[in-house]
Amino acid sequence: MWRPCGVFDETYSSDMSIVRTKFHWICLIVSLLFVMIFPLFDNYYLLSLFNKMAIMTIVAMGLQILSGMCGQISFGQAAFMSVGAYTSCILTNIGLSFWIVMPIAGIVSGLIGLLGGTSALRVKGFYLAIATLALHFVIIWLTMHLEITGSTEGLHMDPPTFFGILIDTEPQKFYVIISVLALMTYGARNLVRTRVGRVFVAIRDNDLAAQVMGINLFYYKLLAFFIACFYAGIGGSLWVLWLNLAHPDQFGLMDNVYYLGMIIIGGLGSIPGVFFGVVFIVLLDEILMLVAPPLSTLFPSLGMEVSANLSLSIFGIAIVLFLIYEPRGLYRTWNVIKNSLRVYPFTY
């Protein structure tokens, strides 16, 4: 759609390729170089921030497939993430390798997610949102009360090893997390272009029409839930790699709202939009968190409660303004700007 003027797909393989133009290749190489060099700067904080954003991107990407592409609203992504996190802790603590456990955590989370999927056949829209919300509370309640999940104490996971190297430092975790993110993005990006991806879009646009066309709604809705929860499970597994801890307080209701906010702000239905949404929300939150203390120092009359609440208010206002002025997401803005700059000084 947003192809530069003069760029055509002349062969089947060019039509199917993800990296299309020379500029894309340059961007990819620069990104890879950045990923390789970035940890060498030894900025622990920024690495940690990147790790957090990368994990959230994976989780939000799953939600994008479910809600953005397939139109099934879910408020359970954080809970499904917790399933992945706890599964990883439990299985690694009994001696399994983390690298085997990670995909298992995704699958277990996906299977639990099928429970949410079954309700999707009978209800949709806000009703489905409430059903998944209920599932969130059930899962979190279970993690707080089962002995196997460490009850309210949570579970620890020792850092894994990779060919004898202990993955314990932030740069090491960065390489692992970024690699998994790249794989998951590749998978999601391809999914959009497959038959399954097109079926998801058809269900989102009009599920009745999709059914009339012969699409098995039940199967595909379940599949969407499975994939979304698989992503959440992988995210949860990486979360415990990052923090070495799974605790019920880490997977709150507000996190679900944040994930939904991320995909809405990034642009519903777009995989690159997830990156925009996550970066926007996390950075805005981070900046406001760090700006609040000096703000209360500069303006003592505000007091710390006011400056802390101010940060929440600014966060809310930014999101509201964004939805008013760019409801189709940051990814669209990015494309519009990119194209307008490409043809500058001409309008079209």
Next chain:
Amino acid sequence: MKEIKHRKTGFVAVALPVLLGLYLMLFGLTSRGECAEKAASFLCLADYTGPVAAISVPLVKGETDYFKEVNARGGINGIKINFINIDTRYNVARAVSAYRRYRKGHKVLVADFHSTPFGKALGRDTKRDKIFGLYPGDGEVQGKDLPGFNWGTTYQDSFAACLDWIIKDWKEKGTGGRPKVGYLSWDSAYGRESLRGGKEYADTLPLTLLKPEFFPVGSLDHTVYLQRLAKNGANYIFIGGVDPTPTNIMKDAYRMRITKNIQFINNSFWGPTKSVGVRMHPEKVNNVVRASFFIVGEEAEKHPAHKLWLKHRPNEPISDLTGAYYIGVALAKDFEAGLKVALKNVSYEDLDGEVLADAYKQLTGSPHREGLTGACAFSPTNHRGSMEVKFYRIENGKINRISDWVKVPDAVSMHKWD
């Protein structure tokens, strides 16, 4: 063209603040400047907008005011105190992020965690960074010998002291048999902490501890739990949670008309507070007994330290001063006293959290807390800030002291820690 211009303006509007923020984050301007003068940092990961805000806000006020005083006096041996406080919204990811932002380059010696999971998530980090943690009342710090200290008494020790008080009260009432004691608190690590050791202590006493009841954090109705405890014949009920939770429980109990027959008691310090429950619903929280390792109510207003409040908060009435403010002052005093001891042994350059932790261990019985809390109990074998509590009773909109400092039993050591 208009469309493009509009888009460009929008892009600039979004990009500018983001870039500015990134600049601030990268170059540390948000950290209040890297002072050329010698400074030691006290990092406070508080919660101004979440479920424990009723503790965090006054506590941080106390720390802020006292550190201002210290810095105005020229610091400690010329070392200024850099007090960094962050609103984590009770969110672990935010706390981790904030900690990792400030851990280096600011000579952070102490991280004051206003939530148990923060300490758990950052345990490896603090150990590696030689920064020690301060924790509210989790006996785990003592039980597992973690690198850190409690603000005051632990929840379980205070619970045990309350059980002793119940036995005494029961005898004074002259009622025969064993008192039945209920427990009602948040369904969280905090809510269950009192029973880890507290339950074992209860088993040694002539009372019956009923099956504990837990409710989700943020619940507004507690009728079912209260009804169950009342039906089981509870004579005393422990109420946990941070205000407004204890106040909300009492509102329900008052509505159910069980406050006349059942004595409500709070061992975990955080309510009903003067600024919330006692002020808003004096008749509903009437007769509640509170155990506290820090002074509260009228006694807090009359303590000489209230001048600190008057000096730094001219626009805030003294009636807003809650006991948690004094916890902040006490923790700031600990930091000051510890730093003085540490600087006798090492130079500023060699100062780190481990050295300061060793200094804290030498503060046993030190009078620096000036009666704001029970006597300082930090020692090489004790992580607890205090081993004493006072009992208060809420009567006619006032929190009146009904006991002097009482030594708490060591319930922590009765629990089997994994």
